[in-house]
Amino acid sequence: xxxxxxxxxxxxxxxxxxxxxxxxxxxxxxxxxxxxxxxxxxxxxxxxxxxxxxxxxxxxxxxxxxxxxxxxxxxxxxxxxxxxxxxxxxxxxxxxxxxxxxxxxxxxxxxxxxxxxxxxxxxxxxxxxxxxxxxxxxxxxxxxxxxxxxxxxxxxxxxxxxxxxxxxxxxxxxxxxxxxxxxxxxxxxxxxxxxxxxxxxxxxxxxxxxxxxxxxxxxxxxxxxxxxxxxxxxxxxxxxxxxxxxxxxxxxxxxxxxxxxxxxxxxxxxxxxxxxxxxxxxxxxxxxxxxxxxxxxxxxxxxxxxxxxxxxxx
Ligand code: A2R
Numbered sequence: 001x002x003x004x005x006x007x008x009x010x011x012x013x014x015x016x017x018x019x020x021x022x023x024x025x026x027x028x029x030x031x032x033x034x035x036x037x038x039x040x041x042x043x044x045x046x047x048x049x050x051x052x053x054x055x056x057x058x059x060x061x062x063x064x065x066x067x068x069x070x071x072x073x074x075x076x077x078x079x080x081x082x083x084x085x086x087x088x089x090x091x092x093x094x095x096x097x098x099x100x101x102x103x104x105x106x107x108x109x110x111x112x113x114x115x116x117x118x119x120x121x122x123x124x125x126x127x128x129x130x131x132x133x134x135x136x137x138x139x140x141x142x143x144x145x146x147x148x149x150x151x152x153x154x155x156x157x158x159x160x161x162x163x164x165x166x167x168x169x170x171x172x173x174x175x176x177x178x179x180x181x182x183x184x185x186x187x188x189x190x191x192x193x194x195x196x197x198x199x200x201x202x203x204x205x206x207x208x209x210x211x212x213x214x215x216x217x218x219x220x221x222x223x224x225x226x227x228x229x230x231x232x233x234x235x236x237x238x239x240x241x242x243x244x245x246x247x248x249x250x251x252x253x254x255x256x257x258x259x260x261x262x263x264x265x266x267x268x269x270x271x272x273x274x275x276x277x278x279x280x281x282x283x284x285x286x287x288x289x290x291x292x293x294x295x296x297x298x299x300x301x302x303x304x305x306x307x308x309x310x311x312x313x314x
Contacts, residue, residue, distance in 0.1 A: 001026060001027060001028055002025075002026075002027045002028070002067040002068060003027065003028045003029075003030065003064070003065070003066045003067050003068070004021055004025070004027045004028070004029050004030070004066060004067070004068040004069075004070065004228075005030045005031070005032070005061075005064055005066035005068065005069045005070070005110075006018065006029065006030075006031045006032070006070045006072060007031075007032045007049065007051065007069065007070065007071045007072060007073045007099060008032065008033075008051075008071070008072035008073025008074060009031035009032060009033055009039060009046075009072065010031075010033035010034065010037035010038065010039050011072060011073075011076065012175075012177060012178045012179065012217065013072055013115075013173070013217060013220065013221060014031065014039075014072050015177065016175070016217045016218055016220075016221045017070060017072070017221040017224060017225075018031065018041055018044060019221075020218065020221045020222060020225060021225060022041075022043070022044075024222075024225070025225055027067075027068070028045075029043070029044045029045070030044075030045045030046075030047065030064050030066060031044055031045070031046055031047070032046075032047050032048065032049035032060065032073070033046060033047075033048060033049070034048070034049075034050060035048045035050070045064075047060060047064075049073075051073050051091065051095035051096070051098050051099060052090060052091065052094065052095055052098065053098075054098045054101070054102070057098045057099055057101075057102040058101075058102045058105060060102075061102045061103060061105075061106060062106070065106075065108070065110075066110050067110055067111065068110060068111050068113075068228050069099070069103065069110055069111065069112045069113070070113050070115070070224060070228070071096060071099050071112060071113065071114050071115060072115050073091070073095060074091060074092050074095075074115070074147075075087055075088040075091040075092055075143070075146075076143070077143070077181055078119065078141050078142075078143045078144070079181065080143075080181075081141060081142035081143035081146070082141065082142060085142040088142050088143055088146050089142070089146055092143070092146035092147060092149075092150055093146050093149050093150060093153070096114060096150045096153065096154075097153060099112070100112070100153065100154065100157050100163070100165070103163060104157065104161055104163060109162075109163060109164050110164065111164045111166070111228055111231075111233075112154075112163070112164065112165045112166070113166050113167075113168060113224060113227060113228055113231070114150055114151065114154045114165065114166070114167045114168070115168055115170060115224075116147040116148070116150055116151045116167055116168060116169045116170065116236070117143070117144060117147040117169055117170055117171075118131070118169050118170065118171035118172070118213060118238065118240060118279050118281055119139065119140070119141065119143060119144035119147065119279070120137050120139055120144050120147050120148040120151060120169055121135055121136075121137060121138070121139075121169070121279060122137065122138040122139040122140040122141075122144055123138040123140050124138070124278060124279060126278070129244070129278060129280050130242060130280045130281055130282035130283075131238065131279070131280060131281055131282055132238075132282045132285075133169070133235075133236045133237065133238055133282075133285055137151075147169075150167075151167045151169070151236060154166075154167045155167065155234060155236070158233055158234035159234060163233075164233045165233060165234065166227055166228075166231040166232070166233060166234070166235055166236075166237065167235070167236040167237070168223070168224065168227065168236070168237050168238075168239050169236060169237070169238050169239065169281075170220055170239045170240070171212070171213035171214070171215065171238065171239065171240030171241070171279065171280075171281045172184075172212045172213060172214045172215070172240075172279075173214070173215055173216070173217045173219075173220040174214055174215075174216065174217065174301055174302075174305060175216050175217035175218060175301055175304065175305060176304050176305050176307070176308035177308060178217070178305070183206075183212075183247060183250070184214065184250055184254075184301075184302065184305060185305060185309075187203060187205070187250065187251055187254050188254055188302065188305040188306045188308070188309050189309045189312075190203045190204070191203065191254050191255070191257075191258040191260070191262060191306060191309075192258075192306060192309035192310045192312075192313050193309075193313060194258070194260045194262055195258060195259050195260045195310065196310075196313050198313065201260055201261055201262050201263060202262070202263050202264070202265045203251070203254075203262055203263075203264055203265070204265050204266075204267040204270060205247070205251065205264055205265070205266055205267065205270060206247075206266070206267065206270030206271045207247065207270075207271055208246065208247045208248040208251065208264075208266070209246060209247070209248065209277070210246070210247050210277060210278075211244035211245060211246050211247075211277065211278040211279070211280065212244060212245065212247065212279055213240040213241050213242070213243060213244050213245075213279055213280045213281045214241060214245055214250070214298055214301075215239075215240055215241040215294060215296075215298075216294075216295075216296035216298075216300070216301040218295075218296055219241075219294050219295055219296050220239055222292060222295075223237075223239045223286060223290070223292050224239070226286075226290035226291070226292045227286070227289070227290060229290075230289055230290045230291075231289060231290070232289065235285075237285055237286045237289065238281040238282060238283050238285065238286060239281070239283065239286060240280075240281030240283055241281070241283070241294055241298070242280070242281055242282065242283045242294075243280065244278055244279065244280035245298065250298075250302070251264065253298070253299060253302050254302055254306060257302060257303050257306050258306065
């Protein structure tokens with residue numbers, strides 16, 4: 001039986017990846033979390049690991065000897081990356097390097113999937129949409145720059161050391177259980193709070209014209225396991241829906257499902273220092289390589305995320 005190691009499994013995506021592997025893959029699962037985090041799952045071995053601790057990364061890899069490594073651990077917030085660029089560089093670049101170096105020292109070659117971001121493409125020109133994997137990278141924020149760097153280092157390790165490393169660029173993924181630091185979850189939470197009378201019937205928003213490529217986190221983790229089985233070493237793969245949707249349209253969907261009359265307030269504090277107008281993935285490489293298809297509509301994701309917040313607030 002193959003053994004999968006998920007590094008950074010206590011976050012939003014990790015939980016869904018565990019669910020999916022348990023349901024659809026015949027693999028044993030070892031996961032890591034930060035010491036202060038909690039993971040309680042049946043049939044899953046849970047270990048503490050800070051990827052900035054190089055020795056700890058090596059000893060965990062030597063002890064567990066996984067076949068597949070999903071590297072999810074990251075400082076994943078664009079907003080925090082402006083406030084704390086040093087931490088973001090440390091975790092997303094140095095931490096990933098620690099994982100790659102730990103793997104390089106092993107006496108066998110596990111498959112590694114490095115999780116990057118659609119944000120790496122940054123300031124994309126109109127004629128470059130939908131964005132292919134070989135597009136020029138022009139990162140527009142610190143988080144994006146660190147993920148672009150992780151991708152480049154992953155490619156170099158695959159070429160220089162013959163390591164079995166693949167990279168994904170995941171576009172915006174959303175779903176129940178996501179923190180309200182991310183736009184869809186934030187709006188759903190605000191709508192659920194309004195329904196419960198916990199706030200004035202006004203949703204505070206940032207830049208509504210930005211277009212992003214949203215997909216359901218459950219579709220995203222299916223793409224990750226499909227790539228683990230069928231992806232080609234040294235390659236990067238976009239993971240997304242292939243359709244950019246304006247934040248305004250997302251908001252309209254949420255207002256449609258909300259059981260309250262809600263007005264919109266543009267809050268200057270929510271506008272990012274630099275915003276990238278349109279990001280949309282070309283996912284033909286992922287589809288061609290794995291046969292993966294999107295299964296969950298944005299409407300369903302939004303309805304379920306709103307329902308999640310209703311339950312959280314109950
Ligand atoms: O920051 P925390 O305490 O929430 O922990 C996060 C963890 N993490 C670390 N793990 C090990 N060593 C570190 N030095 C370290 N710093 C942070 O990685 C969290 O539990 C996990 C990442 O989960 P989320 O922030 O919820 O990200 P999400 O949405 O699950 O995204 C997974 C991957 C990331 O690489 C994103 O950049 C990418 O997908 O979009």
